[in-house]
Amino acid sequence: MKDIALPSDIKSIIVDVSEEIQKKNLLNFVYTSLDLNNIDYSSNDIIYSNFLEHSKQYQFFIFSNNFKYMIIELLDDEHSEDSSNSFRLYIAKNFFVIYKDSKLYAYQTLNQEYSKDELLNFISKSFNITISDINEISDSSLIKLSEYTENKNQMFTNINKKNNKSFLLFLSYLLFCILSTVLYKTYDNKSFQNDKLERNKALKNEHLKISKTLKFKPFNTRYKRLINTANKFNLKILSLDYNPEVTNIKLSTKKKESIYLFLNEYQKSLLGNSIVKVDSKNIFIGTINVKSN
DSSP, rough: OTTTOGGGEEEEEEEOOOOOOHHHHHHHHHHHHHHHHHHOTTSSSSSEEEEEEETTTEEEEOOTTTEEEGGGGOGGGGTTOOOSEEEEEEEEESEEEEEOOOOOOOEEOSSSSHHHHHHHHHHOOOOOOOOEEEOOOOOOHHHHGGGGOTOOOOOSSOOOOSSSSSHHHHHHHHHHHHHHHHHHHHSSSSSHHHHHHHHHHHHHHHHHHHHHHOOOOOOOOHHHHHHHHHHHTEEEEEEEEEEEEEEEEEEEESSSHHHHHHHHHHTTTEEEEEEETTTTTTTTEEEEEEOOO
């Protein structure tokens, strides 16, 4: 199983969004989400992205490029011919996986034991879907999966590749500069110098225009303050949904008082909040709305 990433090799995160993100902005959104949740990654890691359309969430998978597959994307081969627009649940000892139409839909680790009814209720509330079939996976059956990967098609595309559009744009710009220099030396006269300067100016303006189009606006210092404040009171950020008017933050903690301390820090920009207790996990979840500016 040396080319298969086990659950211990996979980092994953689920992020709430208001709508599906354009492809040109997706990778920058991934980097920002991983930074906000203190998840380590490198430029060589494989990163998969999956939009959970029924709950308006993204799940990101991060693992080393030493691996070819994730173990969790090899579970549904026996149902590969059965595409009935249904959700199939696979339950292992320490995680569960949901497939839709024989494609990996969602994955989550389990930190405690749940009954089937509790797990189905959690999935329904978290992902807004209904499970049609349940399968239990033993440790021995997970090991056997390594025997069937030779002709297995990969479900996702690695979005963390270096040959992106911005890099190609930079190479094009660099090539143009080299060609311009050669022409300048060949036609060394004042008229050509003026023409060259005009062309370079126009190219630079176009390059800046395209770069601004491709660039995903990063979080500024106001949002770094959110992270520092959450860490200060030992709060875990579950999701952060930003727009120019309102920032929606979802936090979790075992101490309800920590959420009150966080609210006190933002009382001048606070628009609304709610706190609920999740008895099954013995934690409190706070949903907080603050002004973005």
